[in-house]
Amino acid sequence: MPETNPQVAEIAAALRMAREARAAVDAIPARYAGGLMALARETFEKGDTGVYDRIAAGLDAVAAAIEQNRGFRHTLESPLIPADAQLKAVLAVLDNPATGVSVPREVRNFVGVVIRNRRAAMLARIIAAFRALDAERRGEEQAEVVSAVPLDDTQRAQLLASLNRAGHARVRLTERVDPAILGGLVLKLGSRLYDSSIRSRLQRLAHAMKGAA
Incomplete structure (x- = not known):
């Protein structure tokens, strides 16, 4: 059996670790999106038939703010801003009658959980993951x-x-x-x-x- 080149083995191990790390990172948005979808499903089963559309519209507003507002995006992505200050600044944008942005309670609470868990930089990816789950639910x-x-x-x-x-x-x-x-x-x-x-x-x-x- 041919000997394994130590350098090749080291590179292969590094690539494997990188793949595993990437898989772990990619799993985070899916986990948060799955949690929000479970909440929506529970609320729907209690008779609130508009919950899916309400959450989807609220997340669309958040996604638009991330894309269009550079300051908002920087606030989400900066690891230097404390979670409490980050949440206060974000909610000021998401509930601002002057800009016409308003999100439902479920989305405000969800964004709060994401920020307090220091996952704010992943919010856009979490929204994309929720959209994929919601599209699947709709067929x-x-x-x-x-x-x-x-x-x-x-x-x-x-x-x-x-x-x-x-x-x-x-x-x-x-x-x-x-x-x-x-x-x-x-x-x-x-x-x-x-x-x-x-x-x-x-x-x-x-x-x-x-x-x-």
Whole structure:
């Protein structure tokens, strides 16, 4: 039996540890999302039939604040801000009549739990995990589309029609704007990623030119 190269074994062990660490980190958003879904299910079974939609709408408002408000995002992501101060600043944004942002009690309480447990930086990923669970509950697929500018109604309808023709009849679409992709779209559907952005095309062109040089 051939001897194992110590360096190869060391690299393999490091890669395995990295995979295990990543799996542990990825499990955190799923765990929090699962807890919120369990709360929603319990509330629904008690007769509150609007709870799923109410929580989903509240989380959409939080996700929009994370995406659009740089200060809000920094507050969530900074490990230097104490949890109490972090929670106070976040709730001031989430319950602000001046900006029209308002979230239901379930979402406020949930965000409080996430922050007190020092998982605020993962909030966007937790919301994405909840959306996936909610789409599954509805018998839908969860898709996220990233565009350089907001989609208009025609573009949105064309995208959904294309997904329908590809066999994805019930897709719940969430949209995110990222000017850095320059143009085109990046679509994440379940575990699959489709990148037709101009940024990606330029990167592929640059690699091809470098290889040909």
